[in-house]
Amino acid sequence: MKLKNxxxxxxxxxxxxxxxxxxxxxxxxxxxxxxxADSLHSVMEADRTVxxxxxxxxxxxxxxxxxxxxxWKDDKALVLPAQMxxxxxxxxAEKGAPFSYSLLSLWPVNKQNKPKTDAEVSGLNxxxxxxxxxxxxxxxxGGIKYFTAVYPDIAVAPACTSCHNxxxxxxxxxxxxxxVMGGVVIRIPL
Amino acid sequence: MSSGNRAWWGLWLILSAGTGIFLTMQLTGEDKSVFxxxxxxxxxxxxxxxxxxxxxxxxxxxxxxxxxxxxxxGEELEVADDSHPKxxxxxxxxxxxxxxxxxxxxxxxxxxxxxxxxxxxxxxxPADFCFKCHSDVAENxxxxxxxxxxxxxxxxxxxxxDNRGLYEDFLxxxxxxxxxxxxxxxxxxxxxxxxxxxxxxxxxRYPYRVxxxxxxxRPESVRSDARIMQDWMDSSHRKAGVNxxxxxxxRLDGEAAPVWVDRPGHQxxxxxxGGQATGFLAGKHGMRxxxxxxxxxxxxxxxxxxxNVHEREVGCVSCHGAHRFERAHAAVDACxxxxxxxxxxxxxxxxxxxxxxxxxxxLAEKNTGVSCATCHLPRKTVxxxxxxxxxxxxxxxxxxxxxxxxxxxxxxxxHGLRFSIDALADENLIGNNFSEKPGVYIESLDLVKKRLDxxxxxxxx
Numbered sequence: 001m002k003l004k005n006x007x008x009x010x011x012x013x014x015x016x017x018x019x020x021x022x023x024x025x026x027x028x029x030x031x032x033x034x035x036x037a038d039s040l041h042s043v044m045e046a047d048r049t050v051x052x053x054x055x056x057x058x059x060x061x062x063x064x065x066x067x068x069x070x071x072w073k074d075d076k077a078l079v080l081p082a083q084m085x086x087x088x089x090x091x092x093a094e095k096g097a098p099f100s101y102s103l104l105s106l107w108p109v110n111k112q113n114k115p116k117t118d119a120e121v122s123g124l125n126x127x128x129x130x131x132x133x134x135x136x137x138x139x140x141x142g143g144i145k146y147f148t149a150v151y152p153d154i155a156v157a158p159a160c161t162s163c164h165n166x167x168x169x170x171x172x173x174x175x176x177x178x179x180v181m182g183g184v185v186i187r188i189p190l
Numbered sequence: 191m192s193s194g195n196r197a198w199w200g201l202w203l204i205l206s207a208g209t210g211i212f213l214t215m216q217l218t219g220e221d222k223s224v225f226x227x228x229x230x231x232x233x234x235x236x237x238x239x240x241x242x243x244x245x246x247x248x249x250x251x252x253x254x255x256x257x258x259x260x261x262x263x264g265e266e267l268e269v270a271d272d273s274h275p276k277x278x279x280x281x282x283x284x285x286x287x288x289x290x291x292x293x294x295x296x297x298x299x300x301x302x303x304x305x306x307x308x309x310x311x312x313x314x315x316p317a318d319f320c321f322k323c324h325s326d327v328a329e330n331x332x333x334x335x336x337x338x339x340x341x342x343x344x345x346x347x348x349x350x351x352d353n354r355g356l357y358e359d360f361l362x363x364x365x366x367x368x369x370x371x372x373x374x375x376x377x378x379x380x381x382x383x384x385x386x387x388x389x390x391x392x393x394x395r396y397p398y399r400v401x402x403x404x405x406x407x408r409p410e411s412v413r414s415d416a417r418i419m420q421d422w423m424d425s426s427h428r429k430a431g432v433n434x435x436x437x438x439x440x441r442l443d444g445e446a447a448p449v450w451v452d453r454p455g456h457q458x459x460x461x462x463x464g465g466q467a468t469g470f471l472a473g474k475h476g477m478r479x480x481x482x483x484x485x486x487x488x489x490x491x492x493x494x495x496x497x498n499v500h501e502r503e504v505g506c507v508s509c510h511g512a513h514r515f516e517r518a519h520a521a522v523d524a525c526x527x528x529x530x531x532x533x534x535x536x537x538x539x540x541x542x543x544x545x546x547x548x549x550x551x552x553l554a555e556k557n558t559g560v561s562c563a564t565c566h567l568p569r570k571t572v573x574x575x576x577x578x579x580x581x582x583x584x585x586x587x588x589x590x591x592x593x594x595x596x597x598x599x600x601x602x603x604x605h606g607l608r609f610s611i612d613a614l615a616d617e618n619l620i621g622n623n624f625s626e627k628p629g630v631y632i633e634s635l636d637l638v639k640k641r642l643d644x645x646x647x648x649x650x651x
Contacts, residue, residue: 071359073271090277100281111330117283142285168645187282 033147106181123150346632355597367606377626387587469584521561
């Protein structure tokens, strides 16, 4: 009887170890969070640049065919690039995607978009002080650990700087083309 | 076991079995009121016995309940450009805020069946709840320094969800408007055009043309009388080719061919008036029908109704009148036939009624009168078949939660924003049906003006 119990317990322990080993292997073969975040950002950055240059800057600033407005529905105007980005992020959240992203700035028009977590504060300061570089860290929010990446958001068209420099709620009015105006923050749960 | 104990055990068994049978009968029967945990809110009490309207899955948790809220209110939140959508709070960067106030779920602020803590708009949190996330508001808005957080949602200031008539740039845009605009005329309703543009309109069977009295297609077996025929003859239905069978013939469940129905319900109207029927079913007049409950009767209302109509069922024809379908009647007399509160009773002494009287008596141009419907079933523009159509919103509660929703859809059609905000904030004025100038002064436009002037001064430095 005792021998039977020993065999049974050994079997369970072996199976558990085997299963956990399998699980570990599966985890290690997953995509690296940094690669994942960089890949997501490359898509976001491309779309954002295309919309800003080909739609907003071309139609609203250069050709003056239609206005771009924060209150696009009331003004029957184009959605601003920052709103386009935010609406996309909200749609992604509604679909239940595990990652999240935000557009923040040290000089936000909407004060809700200033950095608030330690990683956001460090990241936005880092990308502002180190042009061309990204910032990567880990943080815990609401009991969940995240890989958090912060990417510079650059003024890619005159429409970016002119709009922010003129906005009544903008804390900075001297943005120039090619400067860092804010940062894209991507979070992937670990 | 002693005989005494046996008797107690027996009694316990009988009572338990009896309770079980009673609860099972209640659960499977039509009257489930025994399961209501408390008095239901003004918004939901009419459908409180349709438990499954909210509790869609008896085993479901918070997500199921949340989805039930969104099933009825999701679209209106989207239309309202909800200032606090769920997606704002699912972002991990707001985890600290969710910890203070889990705004991802409607029930965090709107707990049902809790009359003891229910405030206006069905809010069940202390009125200063904005403090939880906006305690630093004075940093960016020094004008708000010292303001009590119980006043954030005061009339004319902020709403949690719908700020379409209150956001700062909107106030700036309408800063210096007069009390009354020069042009006092509403957009005319798109009538036949709008119905003909709907996909479900049976154009082939009922082409748009004036019908003669001999063309009424009522079967010989159906009783009619001269009054009904005259009402139909006078109706816009007859003038638009809508024959008896268009409303009275319906395809009922289990019937191969359409059958004649003496008293058609809202389903008959919705074939051509789908938008209006949807609105009716979403408001307090039709929400019981939407849940397959017997129609609402005025006696069930929590506001004061005339006693002689307490048992009258509310449907499309109770306002529009069967066969005649006169819009002017539906716009005033139908309302005043039931509603007996101070605001309704004061209407006929108001300047708004004077305008309505002048219009309906040929003393003023069309669309210059202000009826009950002008404010409570406001005209809205919808896109149908590539054209803008003006329709009446038939959810008469849509712009009452909160009443600042009336700013854009109603008041500002004729009045300036400042006048409108003050008027909607004045409870006495609402009581006497806007019979005098507002006696309340809301500061929001002044605050905006001061802030603009300050910004300009800084830029000029």
